[in-house]
Amino acid sequence: MHFYVYLHLWRNKRYNIMFNSVKDLEASLIENFASEIRGELVFPRDATYDNARKVYNAMIDKHPGMIVKCVDVADVINAVNFGRENNLLVAVRGGGHNGGGLGLCDDGLVIDLSGIKFVRVNTSEKTVRVGGGNVWGEVDHATHPFGLAVPAGIISSTGVGGLTLGGGVGHLSRKYGLTIDNLLEADMVLADGSFVTVSANQHADLFWAIRGGGGNFGVVTSFKFKAHDVKTVFGGPTLWPIEKAEEVMEWYHEFIHNATEDLNGFITTMIIPGAPFPEHLHNKQFCGIIWCYVGDLEKAEEIFKPILAMNPLFEHVGQMPYPSIQSLFDGLLPPGLQWYWRADFFSELGPEVRAQHLKFGSNIPTPLSQMHLYPISGAASRPGNEDTPWAYRDAKYAGVIVGVDPAPENAEKITDWCKKYWEALHPYSSGGAYSNFMMDEGPDRVKASYKNNYDRLTKIKRRYDPNNFFSVNQNIKPKNN
């Protein structure tokens, strides 16, 4: 190790400074590093810096000291070693969608995986190999011609990395489980720079930990997923005036968990902001359900009869290619909006809970702010709470409230509504939240979210990342305190 780095480490220890700043590193160290990297290094002085440090949530404004745009596994290994040897704070960026901006950090090093993209479909095995920096739309695009799909979320620009490592709830959850239930194997670069492949038969402890434990254990450079026969689905939104929210939610709770597993539907309180919806709906508050049926299309109309018997004010359900339902809301939610997130798991939608949804759903502060409840039933509820770190398989919903708006001056307004909505519902929650729907709620919330799995995660963290090198995430500490 270079003398200069020793000096920094000594100074940091003495003054209790945790990390070096990239800008204080000697130029020769950075030059050596640059010579080991095939991708691009981006610094604050570069014209491309502001673009490179942008993430999906415009509320996040972090200034890394250096961004390494990795193009292969060797780049990732070199970046991990450089970060560790120089005592830098390191963030790993997949799709950059995380609400809390956990793909970025201030001062330190960002390992940006967006240059590690590939999707290889194996039609005989029905498996898909995906790069650590892909987004879901790219996976859907590659698998669709073969009539295959991997369970993911509901927006196609979300990163495969973050969504998978946190769990992955979406349109196919009831039929085929969470994304982690379809993960077969992953290639990883660990904190010591070593490279491993993890699966049920190799590093089984690590394989268990990454199926919900987030980016705490290493950088995943490639995922291998099980794919399913999904080509054309029958789905879309049904909307009721917000005044009917309590009635619709009561019906939905009974209906969805007893429906065929071919059917998924997440329920929301929302505003219809404008086109492509008809004008008479614009800027009104609704209770909506977004459906996705993956069964026999000839039976679809029969399946939807009880839904349409609830007399939605508006419905737009019908056949569409799976990638279309996956990108249905992409246009409404482009990158660059302000987002504030709060989340919880719920088991019930009792009268008090429904009353709060009516109250806050009637006072949505901006057209894009919304609440979603994703059902955890069918295949998503079959694994036990301890089979993966995702500890709430027995809850009925993964809930999320998001305050969203393009205008930074509305940041306080959307944050305030989101927090108050969450505070009103939290007493009725199951305790923790789905980690991918959280923002920055601190260590107690992380523990609550992993519940009985937290200790096991801590032990695995201690084994593979004892110095908490991967700390910019919903952090699992190597020490259990």
Ligand SMILES: Cc1cc2nc3c(=O)[nH]c(=O)nc-3n(C[C@H](O)[C@H](O)[C@H](O)COP(=O)(O)OP(=O)(O)OC[C@H]3O[C@@H](n4cnc5c(N)ncnc54)[C@H](O)[C@@H]3O)c2cc1C
């Ligand atoms: C509009 C929108 C819609 C969403 N819809 C859904 C949904 O339907 N279902 C759902 O489950 N979630 C959903 N999410 C939440 C989403 O799963 C999380 O935001 C997730 O963290 C995004 O992953 P990312 O790779 O894009 O994020 P990033 O910000 O790049 O990373 C998030 C975290 O994951 C880590 N990470 C990312 N890639 C890797 C990797 N390859 N190796 C190691 N660590 C990595 C990062 O270090 C960071 O800690 C949605 C988010 C948004 C903004």
